Amino acid sequence: MAGNKLPVEQFEIVTVLWGARFVDRFLSMTLATILAPGNIPALANDRRLSYRIFTGENDERRLRASPLFQRLEQFLPVNISVISTRPDDGKYRSAIQHYIQAMQDTRLALAPTILLQPDAIWADGALMRIAELADAGYAAIMTDGLRVIAEHFMPAFEDASLKGADGSLSIRPRALMELAMDFIHPYEASVTWNSKFIHDVPFRLHWPVPGGGIVTQGFCYNPIYLAPEKYDFGSVKAMDHGLVDAAITNLDRVYYCQDSDDVALVSIDEEGYSGANYKRADRRQKILTAASWAYREATPENLLAATKPVRRHFAEIDEAKWRRVERVSRASMGAVLTSRKIFLVLSLMKRQGLTLAPAMLAYLLYQGPLTGWLRIPGPMTVFAPADAALEALGRARLNDLLSSENKAEVLDMLAMHMRPGHLTVDQAAGHLGAAKIIKGDLEAEDWTLHIIDQPLVASALERT
Amino acid sequence: MTDNQAASDDLLHSVIVEFGGGNQDAAIEQIWCMHRENRHDGGIAHALALMLAQTGKPGDAITVLRRAVAAEFLNPDYYADLANLYLGADDQGRALDCIQTSLALNPVDPKLQKMAALISLDDRRSENGDWPAELYPGGQLEDFDADGRAITGLLGEGDYYQVIAEGRRILSHRPGDVRAHYCLSVALQSYNHVGQVIGHLTAVSKWMPAFAGASKGLGDFLHQAWRLKSIRGDFANAVLDRRSENADILDLSEAAGRYRSALHHQPEDARTRLYYGNLLNDMGNAVGAIEQYHLAARLEPGWISAQFNLARAMMNAGELDHALERVNQVIGMEPEFREAIGLKAKLLALKGDLVGAGMTHQAAIEFAPKFSTEVYF
Numbered sequence: 141m142a143g144n145k146l147p148v149e150q151f152e153i154v155t156v157l158w159g160a161r162f163v164d165r166f167l168s169m170t171l172a173t174i175l176a177p178g179n180i181p182a183l184a185n186d187r188r189l190s191y192r193i194f195t196g197e198n199d200e201r202r203l204r205a206s207p208l209f210q211r212l213e214q215f216l217p218v219n220i221s222v223i224s225t226r227p228d229d230g231k232y233r234s235a236i237q238h239y240i241q242a243m244q245d246t247r248l249a250l251a252p253t254i255l256l257q258p259d260a261i262w263a264d265g266a267l268m269r270i271a272e273l274a275d276a277g278y279a280a281i282m283t284d285g286l287r288v289i290a291e292h293f294m295p296a297f298e299d300a301s302l303k304g305a306d307g308s309l310s311i312r313p314r315a316l317m318e319l320a321m322d323f324i325h326p327y328e329a330s331v332t333w334n335s336k337f338i339h340d341v342p343f344r345l346h347w348p349v350p351g352g353g354i355v356t357q358g359f360c361y362n363p364i365y366l367a368p369e370k371y372d373f374g375s376v377k378a379m380d381h382g383l384v385d386a387a388i389t390n391l392d393r394v395y396y397c398q399d400s401d402d403v404a405l406v407s408i409d410e411e412g413y414s415g416a417n418y419k420r421a422d423r424r425q426k427i428l429t430a431a432s433w434a435y436r437e438a439t440p441e442n443l444l445a446a447t448k449p450v451r452r453h454f455a456e457i458d459e460a461k462w463r464r465v466e467r468v469s470r471a472s473m474g475a476v477l478t479s480r481k482i483f484l485v486l487s488l489m490k491r492q493g494l495t496l497a498p499a500m501l502a503y504l505l506y507q508g509p510l511t512g513w514l515r516i517p518g519p520m521t522v523f524a525p526a527d528a529a530l531e532a533l534g535r536a537r538l539n540d541l542l543s544s545e546n547k548a549e550v551l552d553m554l555a556m557h558m559r560p561g562h563l564t565v566d567q568a569a570g571h572l573g574a575a576k577i578i579k580g581d582l583e584a585e586d587w588t589l590h591i592i593d594q595p596l597v598a599s600a601l602e603r604t
Numbered sequence: 605m606t607d608n609q610a611a612s613d614d615l616l617h618s619v620i621v622e623f624g625g626g627n628q629d630a631a632i633e634q635i636w637c638m639h640r641e642n643r644h645d646g647g648i649a650h651a652l653a654l655m656l657a658q659t660g661k662p663g664d665a666i667t668v669l670r671r672a673v674a675a676e677f678l679n680p681d682y683y684a685d686l687a688n689l690y691l692g693a694d695d696q697g698r699a700l701d702c703i704q705t706s707l708a709l710n711p712v713d714p715k716l717q718k719m720a721a722l723i724s725l726d727d728r729r730s731e732n733g734d735w736p737a738e739l740y741p742g743g744q745l746e747d748f749d750a751d752g753r754a755i756t757g758l759l760g761e762g763d764y765y766q767v768i769a770e771g772r773r774i775l776s777h778r779p780g781d782v783r784a785h786y787c788l789s790v791a792l793q794s795y796n797h798v799g800q801v802i803g804h805l806t807a808v809s810k811w812m813p814a815f816a817g818a819s820k821g822l823g824d825f826l827h828q829a830w831r832l833k834s835i836r837g838d839f840a841n842a843v844l845d846r847r848s849e850n851a852d853i854l855d856l857s858e859a860a861g862r863y864r865s866a867l868h869h870q871p872e873d874a875r876t877r878l879y880y881g882n883l884l885n886d887m888g889n890a891v892g893a894i895e896q897y898h899l900a901a902r903l904e905p906g907w908i909s910a911q912f913n914l915a916r917a918m919m920n921a922g923e924l925d926h927a928l929e930r931v932n933q934v935i936g937m938e939p940e941f942r943e944a945i946g947l948k949a950k951l952l953a954l955k956g957d958l959v960g961a962g963m964t965h966q967a968a969i970e971f972a973p974k975f976s977t978e979v980y981f
Contacts, residue, residue, distance in 0.1 A: 160765040161795065291797050321843055326832040329839035337835050340973045348842035410796030411832060417977075418835060429973070436972060483969050495963060502969070503962030506946075507953055535959060542958040 148274040148367075150188040150251045153216075154242040156235040157258035158196040158225040163203060165408060166258040169294065169309075171208045173301075174256065176310035178265035180215050187271060189216040190251070194238040196225045211306045232378055240373045243366065243387070252367035255379070260285045261297065263313040263404035270365050270403065273395050279369055280384050282361035282445065283397035284344075285407030286317070286452060287325035293408060296323065313404035318454035320406045321352070327409075330418045331426075333472065338421040342430045343380075343442075345476075347469045352455030355465045357473040359434055359442040361396065364403070369393075377437075384441045391444055400452040427472065428506065431479035438480070446473055474515035479505060484584035485522055492582065492591060496531065497524040500542060504554065509547050519586040521563040523556075525595040526578055533595070556596040562588050572596065612638070616648055623655055631655065639668065646676035654685065662692055667872070674870055677817050678756065678783060680710035686814070698814070698869065705814040708782045711740050711748070739780040739811055751778070755787045764791035782811050786818065798829050809862065816870035820879065823862035824977075827883045830856055856887050874903035875978075878910050882980040885917075893917055893980075908937050909978035912944055916980065919947065924954055942971040943979065 157166050174180050183189060191212065195203060200220050203209050212218060223238065243253050254270060273281050296319055301309040311319075330337045332346040332354070344358020360380035368387035376382040388394060397403040421429065434442070449466045451457075482505055489498040501524075504510040530538060541550050563571070565580035568590055580590040615638065623631035635652045642648055653669035656662075666689050673682045687702035707713070740748075751774050758767045771788035774781050789804035805822040812818060863880035870876060881896030897914035904910055911934045918927035928951045934944045949964035 291799065321839075324836055324839050326835045329836045332839050332842065334842045335835060335838045337831075348839070350842065352843065354843060411798045418831060432969065432973075435969065486966055486969060490966065496959065498966050499959050499962035501962070502966040503953070503958050506949065506965045507958075507961060539956060539958045542962070 146275075148187070148252060148271065150249070151183070151190075151254050151271070151274075152242065152246050152249075152251045153189065153191045153254045153256050154194075154239055155191075155256045155258050156194040156223075156238040158194075158199050158223070160199075160202075162258045163195075163199045165290070167203070167206050167208055169261050169297070169408060170256065170258055171206075171212060172307060172309040173262045173264075173311070174267060175208060175211060175215075175306065175308035176262070176264040176304070177308070178310070179262060179267040180212070182265075183267050183271055184215040191216050191218045192221065192242050192245075193218060194221045194223050194235075194242070197222050208307050211308075236376060236379055236383065239379065239383075240376065243368055244371060244373075247368075247371065252365060254365050255363055257285075257362065257379075257407070259408050261311075261316065261406045261408065263316045264310040265313075266403045266405060274365060274367065276395075277393065278365070278395040279367045279388050279390070279393035280363045281365035281395045281397065281403070282363055282384070283403050283405065283450075284358075284361045284380065285405040286320040287328050287407045287409045288320050288323045289325050289411045290408040291411065293319060293323035293406070313401050314454045316404050316406060317400050317452055318352070320452075321354075321454060325409050326411065326418065333423070333426070333468075336420055337418040338426050338429055340417050340419070340429075341433060342426065343433060345426065345430060345469070345472065347465050347472070349451075349453065349457055349461060349465045351457060351461075353451060353453030353457050353462075355462070355469045356450040356452060357446055357448070357469050358450075359430075359438050359446050361445055363387075364405075381437065381442065382439050385439045388441075391441060394441065394444070396445060396448045396450070398448055398450050400450075404452075423472075427475045427479055430476045431483060434476065434480045435483035443477070446477060471515055474517060478516050481516070481520070481585065481587050482510075485587055485589060488582055488584045488589055489524055492524075492579065492589075494524055494527060494591065496527050496538065500530075500538065503542050504550065508542060508544075509551060510554070516560065518560065519562040519588070521559045521561060521568060521588045521590065523559075523568070523572070523575075523590050523592050523596060525557075525592055529592070529594045553595070553597075562586065563590075564588075565590065612642070612645070613647070616651060620651055628655070628659055632659065639671075643671060644675045646672040646679065646682065649675065650682055650685070653689075657689060657692075662689055665689055666693065670870055670872070673814070674816065674873065677815050678709060678786070680706040680713065683709070683814055684713070684715065701813040701869065705812040708739060708780075708811040709752075711745060739782075740778060744778045744780075748778075748781075751781065752783045755784055759787045759790060764794045767791035768795075780807070780811065782808050789818075789821065798825060798832065801825050802829060809865070813865065814869050816866040816868075816873065816876065819862045819866035819869075820873070820876045823859045823866065823876075823883065824879055826859035826862065827856065827879070827886070828977075830859070830886070856883060859883055860887065872903055874900040874907060874910060877903065878907075878913060878978060881913060881917075882978075885980055890917065890920060894921060906937070908934055908941065908944075909976060911937075912941070912947070913978075913980050915944075916947055919951055919954070924951055927951055928955070938974075940971045941974050942968045943974060945971070 155166065157163060180189070193203065200222055203220070225234065239255055246253065252274060254267070270281055298309070300315055300319055301311040303309060327339050328346065329335055330339045331342045331344055332348060334348060343360040344356055346354040346356050348354055362380045363384050366387055369389045370387060373386045376386050384394060449469050451462060482501065486498045486502055540546065541553070559571070565577050568577060568580070572592060573596065575592045575594045575596055577590045578593050582589040619631050619635050632655050635648065635655065638648050639652050649668050649672035653665045653672060656665035656668060666686070669682065669686045669689060673686055676682060683702040683706035687699045687706065690699035690702060755767060755770045755774060758770055767787050768791045771784040771791065774784040785804040785807040789801050789808065792800045792804065802822065802825045805818055805825060808815060808818040809822050860883055863876060863883060866873065866876045867880065877896045877900035881893040881900065884893040884896060894914070894917040897910060897917050900907070900910040901914045911930055915927045915930035915934060918930060928948065931944055931948045931951065934941060935948060938944070945964055945968035949961040952964060953961035
């Protein structure tokens with residue numbers, strides 16, 4: 141990992157919130173837990189801290205009247221910036237702009253930012269861990285709260301946490317994870333591998349580890365700490381979706397919290413009438429739904445994040461058990477990422493005017509055996525027969541090839557048309573038998589597409 | 605009041621005057637036109653229904669007055685008038701429900717009290733045990749009207765936080781206040797507190813049995829609660845070694861009963877038909893579901909969700925050609941409906957056109973999912 145490894149002496153903590161609902165949550169949960177002994181009190185001991193809060197005018201009054209807020213001010217200066225808001229109106233888009241403004245405002249002071257969302261509950265010690273990782277030279281620290289149902293979780297959390305005389309609430313990471321899994325939000329449950337449902341935006345998937353844990357692999361984590369290397373924030377869509385790409389040049393300096401013992405937090409949410417946003421889905425549909433989201437939306441940082449398994453647990457789990465589940469999670473996420481690449485290639489084929497080759501590939505992906513078969517981590521070369529070549533075979537033959545009775549044949553044929561590694565036109569020519577490349581070296585990220593004048597048959601490969 | 609509303613009210617007034625002046629046919633014709641243009645205007649529907657009733661068309665009057673009730677479901681007068689029409693049609697069951705609903709909204713109206721007495725509401729009271737005297741027992745009616753105006757005003761402004769505070773205040777001294785329960789259910793819905801919404805809607809449905817929207821809403825929430833709980837139950841089974849509260853899956857029959865109750869009072873509500881169909885699907889009653897989707901699609905032919913659900917149900921029933929025809933209509937109405945395109949691809953594959961299915965799948969890869977609470981998956 142590159143980067144400056146000098147201790148970070150100064151942090152600015154930033155929170156953006158407005159509306160009674162979020163003020164209530166911030167005061168009763170977020171503020172109470174960051175005032176736990178291992179968080180702000182410990183951090184304020186040997187670092188210079190400041191806190192900036194963006195909030196509405198009425199909300200400021202409620203914040204300042206809170207004893208916990210007054211307690212916070214004993215540890216660090218708090219600067220409240222009053223913003224013009226309407227309750228819950230475009231909250232994500234508006235919030236991200238204020239987080240960005242805070243980072244731009246501290247640019248000259250060289251104070252990195254701890255981004256503290258108002259509906260998160262932090263385990264005791266999490267903020268000190270952030271400081272350690274910052275000292276180690278990381279430019280961004282990524283994690284995401286496991287979502288829980290607010291109305292069920294909050295009373296149980298108040299019972300389970302240790303109350304300080306100052307109103308703070310302290311909870312250890314595993315105790316927090318146990319509560320989180322007890323009161324898991326339907327969103328998290330639906331994106332779990334064994335669920336019969338899936339949400340329409342599956343930006344992460346979980347694999348259960350029986351006995352008290354899950355492995356998560358997903359695209360979107362929130363930066364909880366950012367020391368920007370650049371300030372190119374023009375196209376940022378969301379905290380977990382573009383902010384790190386805009387701020388960090390070297391993604392090696394991004395730290396992903398891969399164990400809940402490291403940094404644990406949960407995110408409180410409503411159970412949601414949006415229940416109908418969950419649809420019944422088998423595993424193929426889960427893979428394709430996630431791949432489709434990634435195809436349309438994922439940033440380079442999101443794609444990197446998806447390769448990092450995250451362990452969340454409340455029990456001590458045997459390492460061999462973790463590894464068994466992680467083998468499955470890596471393979472499944474591999475299928476998601478490969479399917480995303482196929483979407484890229486399908487799009488490229490379409491732009492080249494092809495219809496039949498992409499139709500066959502799309503059919504195999506959606507309804508044939510392809511999703512379970514393809515887990516290709518690296519570059520790939522795809523040979524797509526031109527429409528005329530496939531038309532010559534006749535529609536009946538093409539349908540016959542795709543039918544489930546010919547699974548072995550079609551997979552063999554596919555293997556001839558999709559070769560691991562990057563083959564240029566010159567390199568590929570020797571592998572094609574009688575076929576010729578009509579148009580080549582077309583690129584979809586690290587996959588290469590060559591359009592050929594006839595389908596490849598086994599004899600052609602045998603000759604090479 | 606907007607200029608358009610003021611003009612509409614003036615026109616309505618002049619039509620009523622014309623009707624009273626004896627020019628009944630012309631007045632009814634004019635108000636029918638107004639109603640067709642503004643089907644969700646309760647005032648127009650109410651006036652039209654009364655005119656139809658007075659001119660010997662009680663069936664049409666009931667249909668139109670149901671629309672008025674659906675549009676202004678907290679208006680006790682509409683329920684009272686509907687009760688009269690039901691009585692005239694010898695439909696005492698619905699009449700009693702309407703009177704009970706109207707009394708919950710206006711418990712001191714002597715006209716309603718008289719009607720209740722006339723049609724043996726006392727029998728109903730004995731069946732339900734505690735209706736209606738126990739809904740607002742002695743002394744609870746102080747500030748009844750002012751409270752109602754306050755909370756419905758806050759709801760109209762969309763200030764849900766204040767609605768919740770005001771609703772809880774009202775319920776603290778008048779626990780049965782149906783308007784407070786209703787407003788709280790809406791406000792808490794914005795907070796997605798499923799359990800609390802179900803609680804308030806249950807109270808509304810109990811005391812306002814003719815309020816179809818409450819029964820339908822309760823059916824929706826009970827169904828969704830079942831889905832959410834079953835999703836969480838799968839997680840608990842896989843991750844937690846101990847028994848979870850999620851293991852107790854809710855019974856869907858209560859939700860079904862709520863939908864049937866809503867349809868009893870609003871049989872022409874396409875949305876209730878569709879959601880009831882979705883529930884029947886989850887209950888394994890595919891035949892019942894397809895019937896409800898048919899009715900919903902017939903009631904609102906331009907409603908994409910109804911057409912989509914119907915097409916999907918037809919596919920599951922093996923009616924591939926009809927399903928394909930229907931899904932093509934859906935795609936014609938909304939070309940970027942990803943799920944509809946996916947459905948078409950499946951249909952093509954089932955019909956043996958696998959290449960066509962692949963082409964269809966490929967056409968959808970650029971589109972985002974279009975999930976909605978209406979579409980059944």
